[in-house]
Amino acid sequence: MVFALRDDIESDVWHKEVAFERGHLYLVEADSGTGKSSLCSYLVGYRDDYQGIICFDGTNVRNYKVKDWVEIRKRSLAYLFQELRLFPELTAYENVAVKNNLTGFKKRKQIEEWFGALGIGDKMHEKIGRMSFGQQQRVAMMRALAQPFDFLLADEPVSHLDDENGRVMGEIMMEEARRQGAGVIVTSIGKRMMLDYEKIFRL
Amino acid sequence: MTLVWKLLRRHLSFPQLAGFFLANLLGMLIVLLGIQFYFDVAPAFSRGDSFIRSDYLIVSKRIGVMGAMSGRGSVFSPADIDEIRAQKFCKSVGAFTASQYGVSASMGIEGMGYMSTDLFFESVPDRYVDTDSKEWTFKAGDPGVPIILPRSYLAIYNFGFSQSRSLPKLSEGVVGMLDLNVRLRGRDGREGVMKGKIVGFTDRLNTILVPESFMAWSNGVYAPGADAAPTRLVVEVYNPADDAIARFLQQKGYDTEADKLDAGKTTYFLRVVSGVVMGVGLLISLLSFYILMLSIYLLVQKNSTKLENLLLIGYGPWRVGLPYEVLAVGLNVLVLLLALGLVSLLRGYYLDMLSLLFPQVEGAGMWPACVLGILLCLVVSVLNVCAIQAKVLSIWKHKA
Numbered sequence A: 001m002v003f004a005l006r007d008d009i010e011s012d013v014w015h016k017e018v019a020f021e022r023g024h025l026y027l028v029e030a031d032s033g034t035g036k037s038s039l040c041s042y043l044v045g046y047r048d049d050y051q052g053i054i055c056f057d058g059t060n061v062r063n064y065k066v067k068d069w070v071e072i073r074k075r076s077l078a079y080l081f082q083e084l085r086l087f088p089e090l091t092a093y094e095n096v097a098v099k100n101n102l103t104g105f106k107k108r109k110q111i112e113e114w115f116g117a118l119g120i121g122d123k124m125h126e127k128i129g130r131m132s133f134g135q136q137q138r139v140a141m142m143r144a145l146a147q148p149f150d151f152l153l154a155d156e157p158v159s160h161l162d163d164e165n166g167r168v169m170g171e172i173m174m175e176e177a178r179r180q181g182a183g184v185i186v187t188s189i190g191k192r193m194m195l196d197y198e199k200i201f202r203l
Numbered sequence B: 001m002t003l004v005w006k007l008l009r010r011h012l013s014f015p016q017l018a019g020f021f022l023a024n025l026l027g028m029l030i031v032l033l034g035i036q037f038y039f040d041v042a043p044a045f046s047r048g049d050s051f052i053r054s055d056y057l058i059v060s061k062r063i064g065v066m067g068a069m070s071g072r073g074s075v076f077s078p079a080d081i082d083e084i085r086a087q088k089f090c091k092s093v094g095a096f097t098a099s100q101y102g103v104s105a106s107m108g109i110e111g112m113g114y115m116s117t118d119l120f121f122e123s124v125p126d127r128y129v130d131t132d133s134k135e136w137t138f139k140a141g142d143p144g145v146p147i148i149l150p151r152s153y154l155a156i157y158n159f160g161f162s163q164s165r166s167l168p169k170l171s172e173g174v175v176g177m178l179d180l181n182v183r184l185r186g187r188d189g190r191e192g193v194m195k196g197k198i199v200g201f202t203d204r205l206n207t208i209l210v211p212e213s214f215m216a217w218s219n220g221v222y223a224p225g226a227d228a229a230p231t232r233l234v235v236e237v238y239n240p241a242d243d244a245i246a247r248f249l250q251q252k253g254y255d256t257e258a259d260k261l262d263a264g265k266t267t268y269f270l271r272v273v274s275g276v277v278m279g280v281g282l283l284i285s286l287l288s289f290y291i292l293m294l295s296i297y298l299l300v301q302k303n304s305t306k307l308e309n310l311l312l313i314g315y316g317p318w319r320v321g322l323p324y325e326v327l328a329v330g331l332n333v334l335v336l337l338l339a340l341g342l343v344s345l346l347r348g349y350y351l352d353m354l355s356l357l358f359p360q361v362e363g364a365g366m367w368p369a370c371v372l373g374i375l376l377c378l379v380v381s382v383l384n385v386c387a388i389q390a391k392v393l394s395i396w397k398h399k400a
Helices: A038-042 A066-076 A092-104 A108-117 A133-145 A163-180 B004-007 B013-046 B063-070 B078-085 B150-166 B172-177 B213-224 B243-250 B257-303 B304-312 B317-357 B367-398
Strands: A025-029 A077-080 A151-155 A183-190 A199-202 B056-062 B090-095 B104-106 B116-120 B146-151 B179-185 B192-200 B230-239 B254-256
Touching: A038 A151, A038 A183, A066 A092, A077 A133, A092 A108, A092 A133, A092 B004, A108 A133, A108 A163, A133 A163, A151 A163, A151 A199, A151 B243, A163 A183, A163 B063, A183 B090, A183 B304, B004 B304, B004 B317, B013 B192, B013 B257, B013 B317, B013 B367, B078 B090, B078 B230, B146 B150, B146 B179, B150 B172, B150 B192, B179 B213, B243 B254, B304 B317, B304 B367, B317 B367
Parallel strands: A025 A183, A025 A199, A077 A151, A151 A183, B146 B192
Antiparallel strands: B056 B230, B056 B254, B090 B230, B104 B116, B104 B179, B179 B192
């Protein structure tokens, strides 16, 4: 996998063949400007300005149609966006529900428990726009978990969280992943989620 | 769905939608009223005269003093007929055949005694008579004979005769159900009685029309050997508006029963006017469609970040476009229903007037407006949905 127009890169990912497998936990560590967000965009089908091949289960994703990507995003690939992409006019709960209504994956009770565990149980019905970035990150994580997935792609999930909340979030995330036998790919640009990574890539 | 709608209704501009709604309603109303009016009014000008099509002319010789005295002046000779047939405007020529024997008809109405009158029959080749071929047949030995009467006869009866005798007025439908007793008297004294059945009325022919086969049979039986030279011709022309026809008729001193041509022209102008009105309506509809599309494009544009986020968390373009599509289609359907309601209301006003002017004409029903309205609504809705889908897909591809 290569950036278009650049070939002077030293990396564990670019110019290399890399495989991610279900049931494993990966960390992709990056410096600023090395293409972490680009990598994530390629993986969720948001961008396709790369050279090389990305395959899901042996199928080149360049051949994916719109409906294939919709299915992937709904059923196979959960994604916690670095920029969160929450809806400021909805409440915290509604932001999770808007995903859960689509997948019908989680009960309301489960979501309420997550809110409690992540320390924002009192903010459930607060507009997202009024919450801090750290609080929003937790809501975004819950939204990412409100679907079945083979892989969870968490782009800098704890950048604005204290260690305790980061730990709780990591636990919830790993519990969900284990229950589904899914793989987890976490990225970090400095502060990393404290987990037992099986493999660490330097971007 | 409700959460998605809560997100996407942001930036919805009610003034824009109201503008679209009113413009579309106006356009739809004009289009539907135009077609409804045409279908309601057109029969008033072309009613019941499907028997003789408008591209047939009835040609006779002008009756002059000399001709009146000799009695032969109004007859078309084979040479005259060949000459007409040779004209460029002429597609075909058929001759009227007159009965060569005496005819009288009588009709009994319960308790009102007996009415009887002397008549004559004429026939033209059957292919010029455009009526249900089952009704318009006669075979030797049939007890009844189908007849087409001039509509003016009924008017004379209804407004003159029945008035003075306190007899009931008859509608065309009722007359069609009556049986006439027709008495045929040959020159040699032979007599026969038949039932006459009135199958229709015509404005174009001042004659009492019977099928060609009946005329051949009855002339053969009651007036064998009589000469039946035609006094009138039916001429099928390529274009009734061709001025060569008028020139030729003028030059030969022939007359034509032109009344129906005027009705034809009226129908033509009615069609043109309705067409123009509907064109204006369509134009307004088109503009309103444009307003709606602009309004929704603007909405999609303003909400493009939200739409993109929805697409990224797994909503398909179809799900994301659905609220806007429901909005557009819903508005279209609402406009259709309202327009149909208004058309039916407005139609009530002119139908009253129409039934006063043309008592025989029955309204066409609301189906022309309904069919066209549903068709328009369908086409516009499909275009709306396609445009919205295209717009959402352009967001998917980051081209918005």
